[in-house]
Amino acid sequence: MSKLNSQQLVYVIDDDEAVRDSMGMLLESADLAYRCFSSADSFFAAHDGSQRGCLVLDIRMPGMTGLELQQKLAQIGSSLPIIFITGHGDVPMAVEAMRQGALDFLRKPVNEENFLERIMHALDLESGNWHQKLDRDQAQQRVESLTERERQVFLLVAQGLANKAVASQLGISERTVEVHRAQVMKKLDARTLAQLVRIHLQSE
Amino acid sequence: MAKISQPPMSGQLVDQLTSQASDQLSGPPTGGDDARLETLLKNLPGMAYRCLNLKHWPMDFVSDGCFELCGYHRHEIESQQVLWGDFTHPDMIDEVDRKVRNATESGQPFEVEYRIIARNGQEKWVWERGRAVDRRSDGVVILEGLITDITDRKLTEAALVGAEAYAQAIVESALDAVISIDNGGAIESFNQAASSMFGYRSDEIRGQHCRSLAATSFYREFDRYFQRSQTPAKGFPGARANSLELNGCDKYDNEFPIVLSMREILDVGEKKYVILIRDLTEQRRTEKEVREQRDMLAHVDRLNTLGEMAAGIAHEINQPLTAISMYAQSGLRFLRRQNPQLQRLEDALEKLSQQAHRAGAVIERMQEMTRPHQSHQEVVAAEQLLREVHELAEVDAQIRNFIIVLRLDDELPSVNCDPVQIQQVILNLLRNGMESMRANHCKPGSKIILQARTSATQVRISIIDDGLGVSRKLEKKLYQPFATTKASGMGLGLSISRSIISAHGGQIEFSNNKARGATFSFGLTRHSD
Incomplete structure (x- = not known):
């Protein structure tokens, strides 16, 4: 709960109004923000990549099915965790959904405690993913701010080469390497070699 | 006039003709009367004769009709080359003989129907009427009379009898009840099937109104149907009315489903109707x-x-x-x-x-x-x-x-x-x-x-x-x-x-x-x- 982000929403997608509405009420009772969609199509139409949170997705719906939505979201690089809600005879479909990277599936009628637990887990996961992504984005941005020569020095230093070895590889003086290195540490906001190495890994 | 002739019996054409014909025997016809007689004899449906009442009735006069009747010419018969008894069917000759004898002994005319076998072997039914007219000196009775072919009538009669028996057999063996009623609805006949269907013997039910075969709750419907059937639509007498489904009621007050239809019998005189009734119990059970x-x-x-x-x-x-x-x-x-x-x-x-x-x-x-x-x-x-x-x-x-x-x-x-x-x-x-x-x-x-x-x-x-x-x-x-x-x-x-x-x-x-x-x-x- 600690990491719960106020921007996160639970997206409930189910064609049955009562199921949708009751799920919404349950989320409300657990103080979770949510938004309902009555079809996979309408969610996909509203999706623009900025959505945070997780999906609770009915696997069997008229029009675009839950599985189809999962595939489409994967194609455009969405990393929203998906919890599938399945009916009685839908286990083969659920297995397929898991294979395609679904976080979990729950059978109707669902156990509410379990349901909320899975949702919290999904939101945590998404939150972690999001922060990781955020760090990665920042690291990339900083690396991009380096000059060509600085970037060369950065890559070699991050691989663990000493200044002398860097100087000899790049055909410049050791002194010049020292100047570039200081500049790199400053631009990447790194105080130790270890931090420099992590930024390198994140930016890859 | 011939010596053996008798005065004609008034109003009896046959007798008159035969007696006139017998005159001819005693001599050729003379004058207008004889010519007319000859024509009459020729047109006679059959054969006039005079014979002796001896075995096989030898004939000394026959009219020209003999040829058509038995296939022999007049001269062959009159010359007694063939005798009438030769044509008479052997099964019947004794009976004919007995009847003729009986009549002549009591002085009455006789009338017989019997079969003959013509020259070509064809069997024919004939009707004969004759009487004794005289007696020969030796006491042998002389007969005169007329013989006519009635084969057609006999066949028609036989056919009629057959048809009636046939109809009767159908009615009696029918699986449906067949009941005839008079104009007022009184039952006149009740076939076997009707008896077993309703439990009444035919003589028990005769004269009762046919309504009594319906369950009381259906009386009104039955009466309406009865009336409608008596006034057939579009003026076709005997036009078939629609059938009516209702519950019938037998002698022991058991109700059972029936269908009935009624139609007029085309007959002279008073109107009559026939009602056909079918027991639907079995059909209903099958349907169920x-x-x-x-x-x-x-x-x-x-x-x-x-x-x-x-x-x-x-x-x-x-x-x-x-x-x-x-x-x-x-x-x-x-x-x-x-x-x-x-x-x-x-x-x-x-x-x-x-x-x-x-x-x-x-x-x-x-x-x-x-x-x-x-x-x-x-x-x-x-x-x-x-x-x-x-x-x-x-x-x-x-x-x-x-x-x-x-x-x-x-x-x-x-x-x-x-x-x-x-x-x-x-x-x-x-x-x-x-x-x-x-x-x-x-x-x-x-x-x-x-x-x-x-x-x-x-x-x-x-x-x-x-x-x-x-x-x-x-x-x-x-x-x-x-x-x-x-x-x-x-x-x-x-x-x-x-x-x-x-x-x-x-x-x-x-x-x-x-x-x-x-x-x-x-x-x-x-x-x-």
Whole structure:
């Protein structure tokens, strides 16, 4: 709960109004923000990549099915965790959904405690993913701010080469390497070699 | 005049002719009278004669008619080369002889009918009338008379007797009761079948009014029918009236179903009628058995259908159950908060209750289909009937990802039908249609149409699918029980549907659509109020 982000929403997608509405009420009772969609199509139409949170997705719906939505979201690089809600005879479909990277599936009628637990887990996961992504984005941005020569020095230093070895590889003086290195540490906001190495890994 | 002649008996042409003819024997005809006599004799239907009453009756005079009668010429007979007794049928000669003798001994004329065998071997019936006219000196009686061919009359008589016996035999051996009555309705004859049907002997019932064969509760209907039958429509005497179904009543007050029809007997004199009555007990029992069997098979089919729909039904019940469970859990959470949110709790409970009813309604619909059911017709609102079966079939459509489109005329009238069985038929046809659409690889979201159109007498219900259509090969097996194209399924659906619709007085028709798929349809009779 600690990491719960106020921007996160639970997206409930189910064609049955009562199921949708009751799920919404349950989320409300657990103080979770949510938004309902009555079809996979309408969610996909509203999706623009900025959505945070997780999906609770009915696997069997008229029009675009839950599985189809999962595939489409994967194609455009969405990393929203998906919890599938399945009916009685839908286990083969659920297995397929898991294979395609679904976080979990729950059978109707669902156990509410379990349901909320899975949702919290999904939101945590998404939150972690999001922060990781955020760090990665920042690291990339900083690396991009380096000059060509600085970037060369950065890559070699991050691989663990000493200044002398860097100087000899790049055909410049050791002194010049020292100047570039200081500049790199400053631009990447790194105080130790270890931090420099992590930024390198994140930016890859 | 001839010496043996007798004065003609007044008014007896035959006697006169024979006596005149006998005159001719004694000499050639002279003058106008004799010529006229000759002409008369020639035109006589038969043969006049004079003979001796000896064995085989030797004749000394015959008229020209002899040739036509027996094939011998006058001179052959008169010269007694052949005797009359030679022609007379040997079986009958003694009887003829006895009758002639008896009459002549008492001085009376005689009249006999017997058979002769003509020259060509042909047998003929003849009628003879004659009398003794004189006696020869040796005491031998002289006879004169006329013999006429009556073969035609005899044949006609025989035919008539035969026809009557034939008719009588038919009436007596008929399986139906055959009763004849007079103009007032009194029973005149009562055949064997009528006796065993009603328990009365023919002499017991004769003279009673035919109404007494009907159950008292049907007297009025019977009388009305009786009157109507006595005044046939359009002035055709003997025109057949429609039959009447009612309960009959036997001697021991047992009631049983009968059908009767009455018609006038074309006869001279007073009007008479014949009533035919058939006992329907057996027929009714068979009908009942057939109906019960159909009901039972229909029940099996419904159970089977619901079995096949199990996944859809489970889904349909799971939805409200899921909602109920979540509303209940939400309500608890609202209640257990530090500041309980009673308003939200109330909302949750209200919605929970609605969902419980929804689940109940699903089960109710299923139960209607699974209950054993005795077919009976009632007045049903067509629209409600169709909306209900649409909901039921939706369960199946959702699983298959097809859409059932209801296309109903505005203000559908009421119809006469057995709603459970008609819904079963529609469900069968819709499911068949969707099955065919799946086999035809129709896309998810494809439509099947359930249509109802009103006409003057009917509501016509059509199921229009997008499937494979009905091939010629399939057409032959379409209604065959246990013939199926489905991997699972008993193949009972269509054959039962057909028997249900035919019990409703209609038939299932089908045609292939222009583009693709097939249309199955049937009519339900509008209720007229």
